[in-house]
Amino acid sequence: MAGLYLHIPFCKQACYYCDFHFSTNQQQTEQLVQAICHELTIQKEYLGGEALDTVYFGGGTPSLLAFEQITLLMTAIKDSFAVTATPEVTLEANPDDLTTEKLKELRAAGINRLSIGIQSFDDSILQFFNRAHNAAQAEKCIRDAHLLGFTNISLDLIFGAPHQTLQSLERDLSRFIDFAPKHISAYSLTIEEKTVFGHQLKNGTFPVLSEGQLAEQFKYVMKRLEEAGYEQYEISNFCRPGYYSKHNTSYWQQKKYLGVGPSAHSYDGQSRQWNVANNHLYMRSLAQGTVPFEREVLSRTNQINEYFFTTLRTRWGTDLTFLQRFFDFTPDPQKIDLLQQQGLIQIENERLTLTRPGKLLADKIALEFFIDEG
Ligand code: SF4
Structure with a gap:
């Protein structure tokens, strides 16, 4: 769906x-x-x-x-x-x-x-x-x-x-x-x-x-x-x-979606694309039968970072089993330990979620888990 x-x-x-x-x-x-x-x-x-x-x-x-x-x-x-x-x-x-x-x-x-x-x-x-x-x-x-x-x-x-x-x-x-x-x-x-x-x-x-x-x-x-x-x-x-x-x-659950209209974004599971954010250029291009968009194929690194960024903000949290199974990736245990000691995250049933103090720092905590390309 x-x-x-x-x-x-x-x-x-x-x-x-x-x-x-x-x-x-x-x-x-x-x-x-x-x-x-x-x-x-x-x-x-x-x-x-x-x-x-x-x-x-x-x-x-x-x-x-x-x-x-x-x-x-x-x-x-x-x-x-x-x-x-x-x-x-x-x-x-x-x-x-x-x-x-x-x-x-x-x-x-x-x-x-x-x-x-x-x-x-x-x-x-x-x-x-x-x-x-x-x-x-x-x-x-x-x-x-x-x-x-x-x-x-x-x-x-x-x-x-x-x-x-x-x-x-x-x-x-x-x-x-x-x-x-x-x-x-x-x-x-x-x-x-x-x-x-x-x-x-x-x-x-x-x-x-x-x-x-x-x-x-x-x-x-x-x-x-x-x-x-x-x-x-x-x-x-x-x-x-x-x-x-x-x-x-x-x-937030990485399902596919199509965005239509100027500036709308789409995701097909492998890539993201975004339409031109200009009404005139959008209509002119459609009049010629072309959708004006740019596209980025997501690397494994992009996908892992996006997964952290979106899932950590939700009550369902980041599924560590999913990360292992689909990306063969395990987050740095030292980082996890430190954030747990600071009372910012918790892990239950292999799901990493934010504590109440952690919710005040959601984006910063997600950045802690980001990995570099290469
Ligand atoms: S400018 Fe338009 S889109 Fe932006 S907040 Fe106001 S009503 Fe919403």
Whole structure:
């Protein structure tokens, strides 16, 4: 079984922290959708006949698409790929798009999971981020989505804004928990170079929180969500029992996926490829019948390093038996001993997982296990 990702590269306005690929010029949405439909037919052999059990509309802002555009894409998917009987079909949505009419349309189009970009219920934080919605819209769309029968809803939260305190974070988390979503993705604000915040940081006008303050907030998020009955199944992802994001979990479990649309990434078990991150070049190339991508065949070293990087972040951890069996690789026992003594990792049933303190250093710990080429 495999996954399909569709990148919809349009947004109403640029959030100041965001470095995803998108354009605020929506005039070519129709042509872009046609180009993605074309790419779906060209790429129909990519997954080697495996049936899709997850479809994910990401972006950008897929909730900007009209009903007809989503149904066109859904039809193109079914025309080119086998799909399991009950696929998880997720659409990322922003609260200002989710009118009751839009929610009904999304249901009718076959979307059965919503990932809503709430980020905060604090208007001062939303304005600071330059989000297009406010807290009242956020609250209304969640209520409406529940009323209209969406039972599998994920809400995004960003913590670590410069003026955020543990008290304001608690107010936010309480609101998130009150709405009882099945899934919450909680990310620390990270400052990327080519964003408004990145420029502010460079010229010294962005007042970042210290690493210690960010760590305190992350610890608070983990504790509060766990107490509320959410399982942290990946560093940034929390869910009610059984409500993992099947799509994202498949990335972390090395399953195959195809990504279509500008900037989308794909993985076929041996190589990764990524489409050009430029709407104009993407459409021009598809008009000539070619998918514009670059490809990298993964070496054994790449595969081992990626395996550490993705699996260590999850509750299932890194399977040492798998590493031995598939890569004939055993991690350095001295490193393992040291990290265990520091209380950052634990091993049970040949699976290496992060402890709570280790979760604060996930990427650094994964880097400890990385091996060099050659
Ligand atoms: S709506 Fe989402 S994709 Fe668009 S700019 Fe904001 S965070 Fe980025």
